[in-house]
Amino acid sequence: MKKIAILGSTGSIGTQTLEVVRANKDIEVTALAAGSNIDLLEKQIREFSPKIAAVWNEEKAKELKDRVRDLDIRVESGMDGLLAVATELGAEIVVTAVVGMIGIRPTIAAMNAGKDIALANKETLVTAGHIIMSLAKEKHVRILPVDSEHSAIFQSLNGETGNKIHKILLTASGGPFRGWTREQMKGVQVEDALKHPNWTMGRKITIDSSTMVNKGLEVMEARWLFGVEMDQVQVVVQPQSVIHSMVEYEDGAVIAQLGTPDMKLPIQYALYYPERRFLAGDRLDFAKLAQITFEAPDFENFHGLSLAYKAGRRGGTLPTVFNAANERAVQKFLDREIGYLTITDMIEAAMEHHTVKENPTVEEILAAEQETYDFIESRW
Numbered sequence: 001m002k003k004i005a006i007l008g009s010t011g012s013i014g015t016q017t018l019e020v021v022r023a024n025k026d027i028e029v030t031a032l033a034a035g036s037n038i039d040l041l042e043k044q045i046r047e048f049s050p051k052i053a054a055v056w057n058e059e060k061a062k063e064l065k066d067r068v069r070d071l072d073i074r075v076e077s078g079m080d081g082l083l084a085v086a087t088e089l090g091a092e093i094v095v096t097a098v099v100g101m102i103g104i105r106p107t108i109a110a111m112n113a114g115k116d117i118a119l120a121n122k123e124t125l126v127t128a129g130h131i132i133m134s135l136a137k138e139k140h141v142r143i144l145p146v147d148s149e150h151s152a153i154f155q156s157l158n159g160e161t162g163n164k165i166h167k168i169l170l171t172a173s174g175g176p177f178r179g180w181t182r183e184q185m186k187g188v189q190v191e192d193a194l195k196h197p198n199w200t201m202g203r204k205i206t207i208d209s210s211t212m213v214n215k216g217l218e219v220m221e222a223r224w225l226f227g228v229e230m231d232q233v234q235v236v237v238q239p240q241s242v243i244h245s246m247v248e249y250e251d252g253a254v255i256a257q258l259g260t261p262d263m264k265l266p267i268q269y270a271l272y273y274p275e276r277r278f279l280a281g282d283r284l285d286f287a288k289l290a291q292i293t294f295e296a297p298d299f300e301n302f303h304g305l306s307l308a309y310k311a312g313r314r315g316g317t318l319p320t321v322f323n324a325a326n327e328r329a330v331q332k333f334l335d336r337e338i339g340y341l342t343i344t345d346m347i348e349a350a351m352e353h354h355t356v357k358e359n360p361t362v363e364e365i366l367a368a369e370q371e372t373y374d375f376i377e378s379r380w
Contacts, residue, residue: 003090004271005031005050005115007082007106008097010040012202013120013146013263017095018044020268023280027271031088033081033098033106038064045073052088054081056102079105086110093271095146096121099204100327101320101369104128104362111141118270120146122221127320127365129224143225144270149218150225151266152244152257157226158274160249168222169246169254171238172297173198175210178239182301188340190333198241198261207330211343212297216308220319223312230312235305237295242284260284303344307351316356317368324372325350338380350375 004021008014009032021027033054034041038061045053045068053068054076055061061077068075076084079102086094086106094110095118096103103121108131110117117136119125125132136143145151149170157165176195177185193210194203201209208214219233236246246256259265260282268279299306304326311322329346332338338346350372357364 001026001028002092002271003028003030004093004095004118005029005033005085005088005091005110006095006097007033007085007103007121008035008095008099009044010034010037011097011099012205013097013267014095015040016263017097017118017267017271018048020264020271021048024268024277028090030090031085033085035098036060038067042067045071049073051090052076052084054085056081082106083109086115087113091115093118093144095267095271096124097146099123099202101127101323101366104365107132108135108362111135111139114139114141116142116144118144118146118267119150120267122147122217123323125221125224126217126323127369128362129220130359131362133224133227142273144273145225146263146266146270147218147221148261148263148266149245150222151269153222153226153247155257155269156245156247156255160247160255164250165226165228165232166248166250166252167232167234168226168228169234169236169248169256170215170218170222171236171241171243171245172212172215173209173241174237174239174295174297175212177210178237178295179298180301182303182341185301185340190336193333193340197239203334204327204330207333207343208326211304211340212302213304213308213326213343213347215297216305216312217323219308220312230309235297237297238292239295240289240292242289242292258284304347307344307347311351314356316358317360317364318351318354318356320360320365320368321350321354321372322347324369325376328373328376332376332380342380346376346380349379 029048031052036057058077065075093116097120241261311318325347329343
């Protein structure tokens with residue numbers, strides 16, 4: 001019986017992870033954590049019987065505790081709750097599916113407790129990759145990527161130990177505004193940006209995909225996961241979302257992973273690696289597909305992607321500033337406080353304002369995050 005804990009169980013990745021659990025009879029969920037959706041979390045608790053549940057919002061945690069008083073379960077709140085879930089004694093793998101830098105400390109705690117990480121929280125590596133990767137090596141724990149692109153790279157590396165990567169080809173759908181100019185994007189509304197052509201995801205990541213900031217975060221994540229330089233990660237727009245990413249080796253061979261756009265595949269692969277299991281769902285029909293097309297990314301009109309490369313190349317605390325500024329900007333856009341194009345304007349301004357610290361500690365990373373939030377609030 002495989003035992004797992006899930007950070008972010010009520011979000012898109014968390015709920016799909018639980019779909020994988022339902023479809024397999026040999027996974028036990030020992031701990032669950034959510035932000036504030038206690039209605040869904042209560043249903044999950046009653047179905048999966050974890051030993052610990054955590055809610056970020058303290059008042060909601062109190063309410064949940066009252067609701068499940070008939071069950072033998074411990075309910076915690078805040079960061080202490082996330083840490084309790086991440087280090088639950090029985091769990092072998094922790095699925096880190098929370099959104100944002102809130103995932104750094106629980107991920108480190110889980111690794112220190114000897115847990116493998118099924119990583120769906122890209123901000124952890126973007127901002128603290130230098131800490132996370134060295135800790136994984138020190139603690140002999142595995143980081144198993146859950147993002148579809150990083151899972152595809154991981155799968156394309158199987159059996160190639162010792163062979164040199166020439167470059168990683170990170171695919172992108174291009175989002176709902178592929179081919180648009182900044183002039184055309186001036187009037188974009190929240191509803192427009194939430195219409196992703198291929199994937200069903202949470203609101204924040206869907207906006208990030210539309211700006212291509214998400215792809216920039218993925219480039220930085222890939223740089224740490226696979227031990228390459230930023231400029232060895234090349235973004236390729238592949239609108240059909242059939243090729244999930246590729247690896248080019250030094251002899252020129254390119255190995256790719258293809259499949260339908262279904263997040264349950266990389267989730268299940270991470271949970272059972274190296275085993276592959278049956279997964280219900282659509283299969284690729286190449287006759288119906290007819291063609292797979294490719295385009296170069298538009299760095300000029302999707303400025304967030306070029307800013308990500310700049311942040312990743314510079315390193316230190318600059319990726320943290322990129323990420324934190326984007327988090328705050330996206331929330332302001334979702335709250336209809338700013339226009340769509342202001343998202344990348346905010347990121348650029350915050351990066352220009354920041355003084356970079358090299359090899360930051362977790363405390364310095366979190367301080368840079370707060371400094372960025374303060375700067376954004378002082379300007380917008």
